[in-house]
Amino acid sequence: MTTYLNSLDYARYLDETDELRHFRAEFLVPERDGQPLTYLCGNSLGLQPRRARQALERELMSWQQRGVEGWFEGDAPWLSYHRSCQEPLARLVGARPAEVCPMNNLTVNLHLMLTTFYRPTGTRTKILTLAGDFPSDQYALETHVRSRGLDPAEVLVEVPLRAGEFHWREADLLQVLDQQADTLALVVMSGLHYYNGQVLPMQALAQKARALGIPVGFDLAHAVGNVPLHLHHWDVDFAVWCSYKYLNAGPGGVAGLFVHEKHHKAQAPRLAGWWGYDEARRFEMTQGFVPMPGAAGWQLSTPAILPLAVHRAALGLFEEAGGMERLREKSLRLTGYLEFLLQDINQRYGAPITLMTPPRAEERGCQLSWLVRAEGKVLFDYLGQRGIVGDWREPNCIRLAPAPLYNTFEEVWRVGEALDTFYAASRPRYPF
Known part of the structure; x- marks a missing residue:
């Protein structure tokens, strides 16, 4: 069982030791104000490979x-x-x-x-x-x-x-x-x-x-x-x-x-x-x-x-990249890290998030679907304002899918950071 840490340095360490990290450069990541977005919506539309043109x-x-x-x-x-x-x-x-x-x-x-x-x-x-x-x-x-x-x-x-x-x-x-x-x-x-x-x-x-x-x-x-x-x-x-x-x-x-x-x-x-x-x-x-x-x-x-x-x-x-088996190894770690960060938010803020996706890795892909107890659309829009591109499904579901070909552990950590900021500022409204 992998033991994760909630820190930017740790996320960057995972990226530095990732043997597939160079494939991110093969994709064109959307930007806003000159900065790359945290694109976690490959479950809806994958990014453009540079070689497509x-x-x-x-x-x-x-x-x-x-x-x-x-x-x-x-x-x-x-x-x-x-x-x-x-x-x-x-x-x-x-x-x-x-x-x-x-x-x-x-x-x-x-x-x-x-x-x-x-x-x-x-x-x-x-x-x-x-x-x-x-x-x-x-x-x-x-x-x-x-x-x-x-x-x-x-x-x-x-x-x-x-x-x-x-x-x-x-x-x-x-x-x-x-x-x-x-x-x-x-x-x-x-x-x-x-x-x-x-x-x-x-x-x-x-x-x-x-x-x-x-x-x-x-x-x-x-x-x-x-x-x-x-x-x-x-x-x-x-x-x-x-x-x-x-x-x-x-x-x-x-x-x-x-x-x-x-x-x-x-x-x-x-x-x-x-x-x-x-x-x-x-x-x-x-x-x-x-x-x-x-x-x-x-x-x-x-x-x-x-x-x-x-x-x-x-x-x-x-x-x-060596086929699906190799990509799957990274995918399990990326999604596992995202799950760890979501559970950390639940522990510190009274469980505002419910994971819909099966907890067993063999029963899920890279996507995590989670229900938000209060003001889910407000949270989704907040993530978007922070440059995190995910997917919203009514009535209160957010889907994020870190894809191993182009997503990084630092990007996943940024999701946890954004959630922490959101719920820390929202404590008076959500007494969970």
């Missing part, structure tokens, strides 16, 4: 010099550009390269996967998910079910939190899965919850679902680039994710998709497009869809090369 300029130059021939010529022809992202993506999510592909946007990919894996038959028509999962996922499930002529109120089985608790218990999820086994056609939910920061028990859910003959998929928007994943080994059927959070691929960056190799040879039902057609025969322009092997066969339209260029450049940073 160069990557864009390279493809813009190819467009300028080659025009349409850019699809076939140059060091990285656009026709096969997605392949340059497959191996680094596979390492990030614990997959084989053919099982992953960058494409589309997250919710588009989720609909594609629902088309393939949601096959209601007989008594098995229901979908198991989380109550209060990310709204886009809720809307996708609701509308997709309606498009099949079914009633979401009858089909969607949502597992709620226990009264007064902030995160789901593995036993409860597995129990509902077991109880509903004869009615379930699919299990699909977040792998890491956006609001409370909990890592859901993906391996246990996949193992249980597989034993019951139910396909399972995960939305990894908040998990990819944040926590280690082993999708192939866990025998997950599919997964989808975005790239603009921890993968730092820019606002609206190209999303990603995982389909386990056991589904590649089967003629799975799918919505298809020209770009998912067998690459060797694509330009024959013939009728009858013949998919590319692997996850790439779920592609629809011509890929957006400029966003892909930024995505590829950002993935290179994960490769250079």
Whole structure:
């Protein structure tokens, strides 16, 4: 167990001895009045890699010099550009390269996967998910079910939190899965919850679902680039994710998709497009869809090369940092230090903060979500005035996510310092 100290010198010592500290220089940190902000909002939008501009300029130059021939010529022809992202993506999510592909946007990919894996038959028509999962996922499930002529109120089985608790218990999820086994056609939910920061028990859910003959998929928007994943080994059927959070691929960056190799040879039902057609025969322009092997066969339209260029450049940073296992080591210490400072504030000021995120490190990523007992928005705005960029969620939740690629221990310490100043000045108002 790590023993932390609440001091600036100690935080700077941790930074000086951090083997990954030089990666911060690879990112452009927003500034205010010439000073860098304490940016702890990578759970919403990751910072811009310095190499993103160069990557864009390279493809813009190819467009300028080659025009349409850019699809076939140059060091990285656009026709096969997605392949340059497959191996680094596979390492990030614990997959084989053919099982992953960058494409589309997250919710588009989720609909594609629902088309393939949601096959209601007989008594098995229901979908198991989380109550209060990310709204886009809720809307996708609701509308997709309606498009099949079914009633979401009858089909969607949502597992709620226990009264007064902030995160789901593995036993409860597995129990509902077991109880509903004869009615379930699919299990699909977040792998890491956006609001409370909990890592859901993906391996246990996949193992249980597989034993019951139910396909399972995960939305990894908040998990990819944040926590280690082993999708192939866990025998997950599919997964989808975005790239603009921890993968730092820019606002609206190209999303990603995982389909386990056991589904590649089967003629799975799918919505298809020209770009998912067998690459060797694509330009024959013939009728009858013949998919590319692997996850790439779920592609629809011509890929957006400029966003892909930024995505590829950002993935290179994960490769250079040594992958998720090494980044996870630093992430645990960064978030552990933030938790230590929050608990120190609670001890000295009558517990004004309640941690929503699970206390066990293996059950959370880098994000800590905390409820504020009084005037939470006032505190959030105060942090913003101090140059600390976090995320506010109604009614009284603050989310901070120190990302190991670019955040520092000193930045985390600055959060504790700001909280100390705020509550020291507020004692007369908050007699906790």
